[in-house]
Amino acid sequence: xxxxxxxxxxxxxxxxxxxxxxxxxxxxxxxxxxxxxxxxxxxxxxxxxxxxxxxxxxxxxxxxx
Numbered sequence: 904x905x906x907x908x909x910x911x912x913x914x915x916x917x918x919x920x921x922x923x924x925x926x927x928x929x930x931x932x933x934x935x936x937x938x939x940x941x942x943x944x945x946x947x948x949x950x951x952x953x954x955x956x957x958x959x960x961x962x963x964x965x966x967x968x
Contacts, residue, residue: 904943907958 908920925933930942931950949955 911918911920927942927944927946930939930944931953933939934942934953935950943958944955
C-alpha cells in the first residue's frame with residue numbers, strides 16, 4: 904500500500920487522499936451512493952455497476968466491470 908500511495912501522490916499531487924478502515928460492504932455502499940470515489944476491498948465482492956481492478960493476489964492482472 905505505501906508504494907501505491909507514493910506513486911499516486913507523485914503522479915496526482917493535487918488530489919487529496921484520505922484512508923478510512925471500514926468493512927468492505929460499507930465501502931461498496933458508499934461507492935454506490937457516490938460518497939467516495941475509490942476503495943481498497945479484500946475478497947471478490949463487487950457490484951455490477953462498479954469497476955474492480957485487482958492489485959495483488961491471483962487476479963492481479965485482471966479487471967472486472
